[in-house]
Amino acid sequence: MALIHVACFLILCSISSAQFRGDSDGVCAPDDGFGKYCPTTCGVADYLQKYKPSMDKELDEMEYLLEEISNLTKGAQDKVTYMRDSATQAQKSNPPDYYIKRSSNMLDDILRFERSIIEQESKIYELERMLGTNEKQMLQLKQLSLQLEQKCQQPCQDTIKIEPTTGKDCQDIANKGARTSGLYFVKPMKATQQFLVYCDIDSTGSGWTVLQRRRDGTLDFSKNWIQYKEGFGYLSPDDTTEFWIGNEKIHLLSTQSTIPYILRIEMTDWEGAKKHADYAMFKVGPEVDMYRLTYAYYYGGDAGDAFDGFDFGDPSDKFFTSHNGMQFSTADKDNDRYEGNCAKQDRSGWWMNRCHAAHLNGRYYKDGKYTEKDAGENGFDNGIIWATWHSRWYSMKETTMKMIPINRMTTGGDQQTGVKQFGGLGDI
Structure with a gap:
């Protein structure tokens, strides 16, 4: 949620009205603060550029964790299937009393594994949901960053009216x-x-x-x-x-x-x-x-x-x-x-x-x-x-x-x- 709040904050900053510093010399100043009369949105673009690499790294790490969890889940499912098949075979080829008791214990283990798998699947769904949301937010930020980069490549233009007449006072x-x-x-x-x-x-x-x-x-x-x-x-x-x-x-x-x-x-x-x-x-x-x-x-x-x-x-x-x-x-x-x-x-x-x-x-x-x-x-x-x-x-x-x-x-x-x-x- 913190990531979403940060993204929303950046988007709000980007759509705020452009502003003009009092004694600006017309040069695009990336370090201008955000306020009611700042000259440019270049500072927002620089912040996004600084923000993107760390977010890309975090997304890569999240994808790696999801892949690991998926592999562990698949292994657990294979083990459950094997245990079920083994229990059925044992019941067919061995005295019933001994193997029924043993199968009961194995089924208890299976139930525990199933509960563990359900919990892992729930976590996977939540991570996938977060990943989808983050990917959507990152896509929006990347699009916004491209727009801001294009603006900053252009000469800064005054968005407030400066009267044309000049003089010594x-x-x-x-x-x-x-x-x-x-x-x-x-x-x-x-x-x-x-x-x-x-x-x-x-x-x-x-x-x-x-x-x-x-x-x-x-x-x-x-x-x-x-x-x-x-x-x-x-x-x-x-x-x-x-x-x-x-x-x-x-x-x-x-x-x-x-x-x-x-x-x-x-x-x-x-x-x-x-x-x-x-x-x-x-x-x-x-x-x-x-x-x-x-x-x-x-x-x-x-x-x-x-x-x-x-x-x-x-x-x-x-x-x-x-x-x-x-x-x-x-x-x-x-x-x-x-x-x-x-x-x-x-x-x-x-x-x-x-x-x-x-x-x-x-x-x-x-x-x-x-x-x-x-x-x-x-x-x-x-x-x-x-x-x-x-x-x-x-x-x-x-x-x-x-x-x-x-x-x-x-x-x-x-x-x-x-x-x-x-x-x-x-x-x-």
């Missing part, structure tokens, strides 16, 4: 006429190759390049330096998945233009309330500077300026929890100002100080509220935090980080009131 794409939010390829000015991003484009032509999404906690943000550098998670055309676009990509996007960018942080709490915070002249430095975060000032919003730090009760807390000018830290590369390792304690990557008042890559807590006990052995506030809205022991339900040239905030009808403005900037 999502605003550049919107300037070229795109009005549909979705997946686009961008190539910043200093980038050596294009990469895939999700563009949030509204009807006024404002094109936001999305850097981070938290939706439902399905993606683990406990990653190392390389993973945060290159990016992780999945991009989807319907904007339902979680991801970190990658520090190197954020650096290339945010430093390419003479027109500064706005970083917008959008959050949703577990009661359904939505708030945001904007930061002007947002940039992320190169890797040699550990992807340092800088911005000029808080541009506005209703979530409060948590990047500026927060007074948790000690006047020094605000200074030690501000994020402007901080380098990026992960568990395996500590660049914070704390004697310990904030990223290791929180199991995430972020622009840590000692340690934070804002942390959007923290641990995902269902229902929002959590305690020191929930946070683990260290007991530190490690949730998805924005301290100027909710307390440090409240973890957000959804977050988004996205960027746009600052001139679109004044020309696109999305400007904030009561904050500094930049005028006279044309579209990039």
Whole structure:
């Protein structure tokens, strides 16, 4: 039965919808995991190819055992026939009393042999039934493997829609006429190759390049330096998945233009309330500077300026929890100002100080509220935090980080009131 379950699992995997990894380069990647947006079924075919030899070997061994059992059964049947014939002969040619008693004993032996034969035949029937079922399953797997091999010999094709317009960021794409939010390829000015991003484009032509999404906690943000550098998670055309676009990509996007960018942080709490915070002249430095975060000032919003730090009760807390000018830290590369390792304690990557008042890559807590006990052995506030809205022991339900040239905030009808403005900037 275990074999049948395995076979069913493989068949179900093979008919799942094809998927696409966020920053795929178009090459068939056999080691891609199975998920909602994986690029290929080559991994299933490789698994089948690995699975077939062991199953063929087991089937050969089963056939050998069946042949042995068949030979033993035939020998037992021949012996029973011989014993019956011998008993009949003995009764004809010898005194009845002695041979009747002897024949009775022989018949008892015959009955025992017959019962043994019946049991063996029952086992043989069960083995033959299993063999037939396994042969049928193996035939299906072989046919499926051939189909998958044929697919993998062909170039991998996108089964999700990637919009045709390209540009140096999502605003550049919107300037070229795109009005549909979705997946686009961008190539910043200093980038050596294009990469895939999700563009949030509204009807006024404002094109936001999305850097981070938290939706439902399905993606683990406990990653190392390389993973945060290159990016992780999945991009989807319907904007339902979680991801970190990658520090190197954020650096290339945010430093390419003479027109500064706005970083917008959008959050949703577990009661359904939505708030945001904007930061002007947002940039992320190169890797040699550990992807340092800088911005000029808080541009506005209703979530409060948590990047500026927060007074948790000690006047020094605000200074030690501000994020402007901080380098990026992960568990395996500590660049914070704390004697310990904030990223290791929180199991995430972020622009840590000692340690934070804002942390959007923290641990995902269902229902929002959590305690020191929930946070683990260290007991530190490690949730998805924005301290100027909710307390440090409240973890957000959804977050988004996205960027746009600052001139679109004044020309696109999305400007904030009561904050500094930049005028006279044309579209990039």
